[in-house]
Amino acid sequence: MNANKTGESVPKGSDHSNAESSEDRILALAKASAKGISDKDIQNEIPDLRPDQRASIINKFLSKGYLDLFTQGGTLLYKLKDPTVAQKVKGADNEEKIVYSIIEEAGNKGIWIRDIRFKSNLIPTQLNKLLKILENKKLIKAVKSVSASKKKVYMLYNLEPDRSVTGGAWYCDQDFEAEFVDVLNQQCYRYLQQKLEATKDCKGGPIAARNISYASSKDVWKYISDLGISKVQLSVEDVETILDTLLYDGKVERTVATDGDHFYRAVESLLPAPGIVRLPCGVCPVLQNCSDVGSVNPKKCVYMKEWLE
């Protein structure tokens, strides 16, 4: 393996230029970590390496094919290429290799068949055949993406699909579980609302009352877990995602404590429903088309009629 050779040549001599030794150290680092290394890891290892230098080294490695690129939880990870895979493809013909490398490049986000076709310039029938072969060899797999229900993406067999492909806890076979989210949304709100209710007869002054009405995301998480409404195990972050939907429903407020914990409390809107929506026109879907002349007009309007009955 090329990578190993480069790696072995590290310790020799102090006359190595700075850049070269950095290259070696990065490779060593990647070798040591099976999970892959991030930019941050590199920075910790070689603090005096400038970001632009780092980028150029990484790019070099990527183009030479020493390293693979992944994203995990939003950060980029570099991983040493698995030598066995290279061997697996070895027996294959050139086209297979090309398709394989295109899919490999896509990392755990996967790639659509159309994009593979563009990149490889293969005709559809041939490409389909190749993909079948690779799939049968268990080198790649097809994963259904949540963002577009009909499209499959291809990725290497041993990869765990990215969250953007599977959708995380809220998806079941790439179906978004809207009802599940709604139920959780309601339950979280109920919990916070109860806390707010409890402040009504608090005699300790407004600040004490306000503090009572706050709940940390952990509290809510515990409450939800104890309710047992969820089949899957939810994390605190999952519950926070739900709590954030309440935030955008305008039903709760969020503050961040000094230690980074999130606290939530139920709040009342500043105003009751405004006057305009008490009239049918305020919620009328054809308001823009309504005028004195024509078939949509206030004199004959059926919405008005219903409302006035």
Next chain:
Amino acid sequence: MSLQFEKLCSLILLEHFGEIIQKVGNDLYKCQSKPLNLIVGSTKLPFQKVKQALRIMIQYGFVTFAEGQFPDKAEYTLLADKVILLLRYPRYLLLMKTQYGDEAEMLVEEILRRGQDTASSVIIRAATRLKESLKVEKVCLVTLHDKFSVLVNKQFLMRCPSPDEEKGVPVLTIKEKLLYLPPELNLKGLADIEEGKPGDPGDGGIYWRVNFDRFHQDFRDQIMVSAISRRCDDNAGELLKELLKQMYLRTEAWAATSNPVPFTELREAVRKQSSRPLLGQYIEQYLKVMEEDSSGFVSKVGDSSGGQYSINMKTAFVQLTWATIENIVMERFGSKGARIFRLVRAKKFVEQEQIQQVAMIPAKEAKLLTYRLLEENFLHIQELRKSLANNVPNKTFFLFHIDLNQVARMVLEMCYKALYNAMVRREHERSENRRMVEKQQRIESITLTMREQGATAEQLAEIEEMLTPPEQALLEKVRTMINKLSEAELQLDETMFILQLYLSYQV
């Protein structure tokens, strides 16, 4: 201004003043200002009628005049905003009734009826009406006079400017110190007139009108106080009321931010009120809670003398406008639509992809809602071109965002339209059933004369039966419909008030 506004304005004039004034109003709306002969020309109305219409509109403050392009020739301008205020008159009266009692309500009503009038004739007319409604022989003119002075002192009423010297086109002016100087009436003369004898109340030529801004100021304060009460509790609302009182001592009423109010003075003022012991005990905490609340009505601006607090009127109305619009979105597009709207508000600029992820709404539904919001102009779109590397085609991002000013204007338009529709419908219902209403009125008047002539109960009952039960039921139905519509019109005005105030703070 918009077509909708023009239509609304015209309809209001028609409803309250009839066709001629409507025509003149419409004509004036179309241009900045116009001299009399041009109005006559374009409306094709008789000269005298136009003149009379203008006179009435000037009296109500709907039209102003000034010397135009030619010397000694007045040009007239329509103040459409003032016309729209006609819809708010019931609310002004309600405010008077609840805060200053029935007499104040009568006095203000009598002025509103005429647009402007002398103190003496207002008082006399109010006295006559009070006698009728209370069914008493005598009402105390002194009380009415005092009430009048109170209203002047509180600046709900003000003196009308008068022409200064005789020139071609008179200029109306008034000295500042006279504006809120209560009238000095000769009470003896007043009493004489009331009894129908000749007398001189001694205020000839001094006319009074209603100071709408002062009413609006009270409306504004009420809205803010009730909003804070909803957010925190009644004590907090009460504290804001005190704070507002303190603010008026040192700040011009319509300033965007009040001058700082020292904590010590506020505490004194609160202490004098024994009705709220909890507020007195926790005043500091209440201030802190209000200051930290996301509504941002109150902020701490200094630490001297126990802390300095000021009220942020402008911010408050930005918040209230958001709340109003969010509520409207909620009703029009459902809770998911409102979620998307608030999300865009919070993120300022956001991509479609992110919306569905954060809002946790299925992609299809989220897209549909976002584009409906966009279509109805609650959301706006910003295109962002970003060229990546050279070999990749230009990538374009579409970012959603909200321009509050624009949305507020649009919602205000919606309000005008809805209001117009409600008025049209109300008139429609009335005219559809005109025959029936007229019949009922006829029967009533017959009953009245018969009773005066001493008819028997039997005869009376017979006449009343001329209106069949189904007819009576129908009449009742029409009446409830009309009431429901009028009520909705008033509620609509509350929405308009917030939006208008928001926009007026923006300029």
